[in-house]
Each structure stands twice: as C-alpha cells, then as structure tokens.
Amino acid sequence: MRYANYACGSMEHRLSRRRFLQQATTTAAAGSAVIGGLGTLASGTAAAELKRNDMRIVIFNMHGGLSQLESWDPKPGARTGGPFRAIPTSVPGIHICELLPKTAQQMHHLCLLRGVNTAEDDHGKGTYMMMTGRRQTPSAEYPQIGAVAAKMLHDDNIGLPGHIIVTPGGGGGRGNEAAYLGPKFASIHLGGDKPPQHSVKPDGFSEDAERRRHEFRRRINQEFLSQRRTAITDAYTHSYEQALRLMERRDVFDVSKEPEKDQQRYGTHDLGRQCLMARRLLENGVSFVQVTHSNYDTHNDNFNFHIEQVGEFDMAFSTFVADLFERGLLEKTLVVVMSEFGRTPNINLYYGRDHWSKAWSIVMAGGKVARGAAFGKTNDEGTEVVDGQVDHGQIFHTYLRAAGIDSSQSLVVDGREVPMADPAAEPIWKILT
C-alpha cells in the first residue's frame, strides 16, 4: 500500500488516506482510480455496505419558492386560499391542490410534510439550509446533500459522476457544493436534456493520438504528484479520468434514445425531458440527481404562474414517480420535492404571494420513507404550524436515513470528526420505515 504524499506531509492525511484505501479495496475501483478528497470517511465498512445497497437520491428543486397553498397544503375557501380547489388523492383523507391531478393519483407513494418551519426568508440562505441541514455561517462550510450522497452512495466504477444537477439551459460547469468533502464530489451541471459540454472527441484526433495524449498526461501528472500531491491535484486528475469514462458513456445522457411514447408521457417541455434524463441517470447508477424547475418566485401574478409551472410539474413528476415504482427503483430511490421556502398565505395587491418560511411543505417519497402519508399540519389559514413542526436540520437527517445512511455518524476531515448532519437535530422518525 502506498501512502499519499501530500505537500503538507501531515500524518492526519496519511491516516485518513490509509483508512480511505482500506475502504476502497472493497470496491473494484481501489486499484485503478485516482482518489481525491482529504480522507473524509465515516466508516469504511459502512460506506462500502451503502454502495452495495445501491441507494439513490433525486431532488426536485422548485426554485424560487413553490407555494404550498397551490400544491401540497391547499386551503380552499379560506381568506388566504386563493382560487384553486382541493382534490382527493389516491389516499383517502388526503387532499392536494387541483393543479396536481396526476400527482394526486400517485399519493400512495408520497409523504407530505406540511409542518416545515425554517424561519429563513432569504433565497440563498434558505437554499443552503435545505441542502445542507445547517444555517450558513462565516466560520464553516458544509457539503450539500448531493455531495454527501456522492460520497456515501456512489460507485465510481460505473463511469458516471455521482452528483449531477440538471438545470434549464446552461450547463457544463461544476458546482462547489462539496465543501470539505473535496471537489471530487461537487456537482456536474447538465444544461437541460443535453449531454455534458465537450464530451465528444474532436474530429481531428485519432484514437491512437488520443491514447498517446492521455498516456503523456498521466506520466507528467505522476511525476508532479510524486512531489506535490494535494487533494486539489487529486481532484484535478480525477476530473480528467472521470471525463474520459463519461465520454464512453455519453449515450446515457441522450434522452432521444427513450421511446417517443415515454417522451410524450413526461411532457415535451424542458422539465419533462429533464425528468426523463433523471430517470436514465438513476437507472444507470448515478447516486444523486437534482432537477431544477424554475421559477416559483411569484410576488406578482402568483396564480397564473402556478397554473403554468405546477401544470408542467404535475405531468412530469407523476410520470417519474410511477415509472420508478413500476421499474422497482422507488424502494432504492429517495425522491424529494423542495424549495428554499414557501409563499405567504396572504395574497398581496398584485395577486402575488411573497416569501414565507414559517409554515410550508415539502414532499418525500421512496427509500425508507412512509408511503401515502401526510405529516404535520398548519392552521386553517396556513399561517402557522399547529402539529408536526420540522426544520431543515431534521429534514437533512431524514434525507440521509431515508437513503440508508446513518445520519448520526461523523466524517473525518483532516483528522477531525465532523458530524455529517447537525447533531442538535434528529431524523423525523415518524415518517421513516
């Protein structure tokens, strides 16, 4: 076994590296992959076990703040209710907004959390809290759920990244959500339903020239790493190798390979194609996918915008959940529908709703989450939680537990143990099976 020769030469790195390699030998990647990260691992055996469990997480980020009243917690007839009615679902006694008729028929797979109180009305801070389970502070940066999932669940052997964010438009870059886990676990952004940018070999290069080019790169890298190895250089090298493997599996990102019938079922809009992409990625072993549906920040004309947006979501999401179930993937996949916050019960002058984090809703499904349930309750006007209040810390613990990860364990960072989730919070045990 070879110790990593980091530039700082710290024993902590060596120890962490050794632990990491001990764990890595349990996977086929151990011998060949260039390993990044500063030895952040809870328990090598547990992590390996998790990877064999083959769990996945997919998050639907309803960017801008989905209105809970126009989705999961309608209040028809209340002063704050707005124009939409509530409709029955496949679970007797649970009603959701009429904008979600197809999702209503999948309610027996879902778990509504109607008592979310995150007490943070700022977009950026709210997103951080929902993604990391912690409040943002200047003194510490925590990894987002996607990076944790990639770290704990992903099998590098599949040749695909473990942390993918599908966004409308753009794409091609990498995020910086991994914090102390290191850039290896940061996200790769896909622009809509397109494969990653620059993932085709340039026409001017022959196969042989490509092979020789990469052999040269590896040799030079190796010489450099023998003296100046850091987590950053590891991640840099890993990115190259990951990109090469990704190029070989570029077809995974080609949604047009799905039958036309499926493309119609999901909807021919961006979100429909993105959901189909998410399904393909999960089926091919990607451990974390985030689909972003934009935009719900409806201070103005809230109801018209929600008709359009939620209508799109309903078609794509309901089809996605039904497909995961029919393909036997739902038990292995935690599905989360969340935002940075909800929207005000009060309807403003412009038929809008503003930011509201005191009483809002998210949805979970699959994994170890209870099916066909509604947990938590708001008052008649939706202004306060009256039962089953939960916050971002509890929700983050629950993401992990639902994906089979012990959220009470710590990651080892530079020899220091860092709790994976806020130790002051606990999972929402009542919704976990």
Next chain:
Amino acid sequence: MATPVELDIQKTRVAHQWKHDSPLIACRISPAGAQCVSTAQDFSIQRWSIPAGERTVLKGHESWVHALTYSADGSMLISGGCEGKLIWWPILDGEPKPIRVIEAHSGWIRGVERSSDGKTLVSVGNDRMIRLWSIETGEKIAEWSAHERHIYSAAFHPDGVHLATGDLLGKIHVWNLTDRSLVRTFDGSTLYSPNKGQAAEFGGVRTMAINSAGTELIAAGTHKGSNPFGAVHEPLLLRFNWNDGALLKSHVSDGIPGGLLYRTCCLPGEVAAAVSGGSSGGILLYYGKDQEKELHRFGLPSLARDMDANLASGLVVTAHYDHHIRVCALFAA
C-alpha cells in the same frame, strides 16, 4: 334608464365608494346604471345599488370570479368562475339565487361577453375552448378549440357575425360565427412578455373591446416585463384597424413602471379607457386615437383590478384590492 350625460374625462372623480369584507376582483355596471356588481376573493358576488350603495351578497361560486356580464335588459347577471361554472342570477330580485348553473369549462373561465343582439353569450378560459350559449335558455350553441394557450379575453363585433378572442401569446383570432371559420389573426404579440431569466411566461391579451362603429379593435395588457415576478412591467394598449388587422397605434404611458391594464372600454370620440393595476397603483387612463400617450389619467385611491363603464350615465366602476368598489363620475359635479 339614466339620463344621458355629456362625458368629460378631465372631470373624472370618485363619486361613491363602498366597502366589502374581502379584496375585490372584478366589477360591472348594469345597462341602466342603477346598480353595479363586484366579485371578491371570498368567492362571493356583491350587488351594489347606485347611488345608495346598498349591498347584497350573492353566494354560489366555489372559486374566484373574473368573468361577468349583464343581459341586455339588465335582468340577469351571468358570472363565470375559476371552478369552471357559469351561473345565471336574476339580479333584480331582492335576494338573487342562481337559476342556472352550468359546468362550462375545465379550469378558469376568464371571460364572458354578450353579443350585440343580446341573445348569445361567449365564454372562454384556460381549457382553450370557446363556447357559445343562449342567454335565455342556457343551451350550448357551439364550441371549438383554436388557441395554443389559455384564452384570456373575448369581444363580439357589433355586426353580430364576428367574434374576437385573445390568448396568453398575444394572438387575437377573429372568427366568423356563421361557420366558426378563422377570418384573420391580429398580431398582439407585444402584449406577451416572457422573461427567459425568470423562466416566466407573462402578459397576454388581458382585455379587448371593439368600438360601436365596429372599425377598431382595442387590445390591452402589459409589456416590458423586465421583472414579471417583481411586478415590474408597463401598461400597453393596442389599437387595430378591424378590417385589415393593421396596428394603428401602440399606446403607452410614462411613469408607470408597475402597470397592467386589466380592462378597457370604448368611450365616444374614439377614446379608449383602461384601468391599470400593479405596483404603480390604480390609475384610470384615457387614450385618444391620435396620441401615443394618454389624454388624461386619474389616480385612484387604491390598486384597481377591473373596471366597467356606463356611457349613458357617465359612470365608471372600479374594483379594488382595498375591498372597495368605487363609482367614478365622468362629468362635472
């Protein structure tokens, strides 16, 4: 019938205001000008006597009501709700109760209008259907689908043969009612104000009117939606030549960075009146045929969401977020 008055838009003033218990949405004034109605976020319809302001609350809808019209003789009010129902109300009764309820559309009804002969009602909505009804019997006369997106508004031509319908994308289709054929499409796409950065589809032909001579179609709403989610968009009123669909004038207004024209009505002298709501407040705007900017504006005390005019009595009613219905007189005190 009220004694006809000489309209003077410069004299616009609030003559009456009455308060309900909930923010208002829509309003209409009766053909005789002796009453007006409003709708509110509490799902109710309110009838107000003019000038006494006596209120009668009508309950029957299960959602908000954006669409209202009186029958030609003023004896019936027909309302269209966001739950998709059309309700006929004998509006002169002491306590009006629904005499007819029709499940007319799937989703919101956004507009109902009465034909010039008073016999036919058109209803349009989010299901992209156009439906014609007998006002007397409630019988469905015809229905067809023709728009790609939600239909926001409709207007009958005074010739009794043609109907215009406008949608979210700013398309204004003109139909021949004898065979429901598409005669032409006016380009109102400047009323469609999508914002790519916000992934927002916004705007639409929020309101239409055709002048009594049948020579012009007025379509209005908003444009310059630089921040639709933040209510930053400006009012826009388009004036089309009815016969060939040519755009005659795009009427805009200075100093209204947050404005949307919820309704327009044609006044004599080829003046189009419109009410602007939005973050710049409630404003009555009067646009003349030859000027791009308004001839006159009147600031209302609160943000408005709808208006209607009764030319004979010289009154304009406006529905407001602050729970008030206001009756403005367009003549000297």
